Amino acid sequence: MNKLNQLARRYNFLSKLSAALLYAIAVGVALNFFWEPGHIYSSGITGFAQIVNSLTSRYCPVTLATSLMYFLLNIPCFILGWFKIGHKFTFYTIIAVIMGAIMMRVIQPVNIHLDPMICAIFGAVINGAGTGLCLKSGVATGGLDIVGIIVRHKTGTSFGKVNIAINLVIIVFAGFVFGWTRALYTALNIFINGRVIDAVYNQHQKLEVMVVTNHPKHIIQGVQHKMHRGITILHDAEGAYAHNEKTVLITVIDHYDLYDINNIIFNNDPEAFVTVSKVLHVYGRFKEQEIV
Numbered sequence: 001m002n003k004l005n006q007l008a009r010r011y012n013f014l015s016k017l018s019a020a021l022l023y024a025i026a027v028g029v030a031l032n033f034f035w036e037p038g039h040i041y042s043s044g045i046t047g048f049a050q051i052v053n054s055l056t057s058r059y060c061p062v063t064l065a066t067s068l069m070y071f072l073l074n075i076p077c078f079i080l081g082w083f084k085i086g087h088k089f090t091f092y093t094i095i096a097v098i099m100g101a102i103m104m105r106v107i108q109p110v111n112i113h114l115d116p117m118i119c120a121i122f123g124a125v126i127n128g129a130g131t132g133l134c135l136k137s138g139v140a141t142g143g144l145d146i147v148g149i150i151v152r153h154k155t156g157t158s159f160g161k162v163n164i165a166i167n168l169v170i171i172v173f174a175g176f177v178f179g180w181t182r183a184l185y186t187a188l189n190i191f192i193n194g195r196v197i198d199a200v201y202n203q204h205q206k207l208e209v210m211v212v213t214n215h216p217k218h219i220i221q222g223v224q225h226k227m228h229r230g231i232t233i234l235h236d237a238e239g240a241y242a243h244n245e246k247t248v249l250i251t252v253i254d255h256y257d258l259y260d261i262n263n264i265i266f267n268n269d270p271e272a273f274v275t276v277s278k279v280l281h282v283y284g285r286f287k288e289q290e291i292v
Helices: 002-038 044-059 066-084 087-106 116-136 144-155 159-166 168-178 180-200 216-227 255-268
Strands: 206-213 232-238 245-254 273-278
Touching: 002 044, 002 087, 002 116, 044 066, 044 168, 066 087, 066 144, 116 180, 159 168, 168 180, 206 216, 206 255, 216 245, 216 255, 245 255, 255 273
Parallel strands: none
Antiparallel strands: 206 245, 206 273, 232 245
């Protein structure tokens, strides 16, 4: 048993480390291949680091590199994550940020001239996919990722929407520095980035599952024992076609649980009628998956 636990911990560490490395490469490529050549700002702390780089290059004798500011601006977020989320989570986040800062310096910009629209779209997709995969592995990429996770836990608001709301200041700054056309491209970049993150990092998306069944007992036992979810039971429902007595079960799950609940339902009642709907907010008692 001890050997299995050690193997599991080692696999978990390597998985998180790989996700952090993939993110670091993604943000390095997005920054140096697309955002910098296209004069487009990123979202979150990376965008604020670019702003500092732009200001110091114009008005100061010493230019502060984006990679350096990316790390320094993340330090307050490390402290917030350490006390509000968890020590292991913050440890892996620090690793991801350090790797990201290194890749921003190591990956050299490509001297090609691309349409700013292409720079905005490709930069957003690459960075959003890397960020989403990192978050899906339980590793934040620092900055607004940590703020977004805390806000989502408190309010239920999706991560991408929080990201977009906070980044409005970056869009305005892009307009003053590079012109309002570039501000439009920056806004497009931030919007696509948020949508891609939500598409990849969907394990905490809430779903309502309604099951109309003739065999409620075994389905309830399976959901409660394997998934630890509460269920509302509506008795004495009637099918309009055959006028048979049915039971309606209603539960709310994370998107991550969808595969498990489908197996439980159809293994116990292959003829069950099931609907799945997206949930905007959940109030009351709902067990969030722990971040470790």
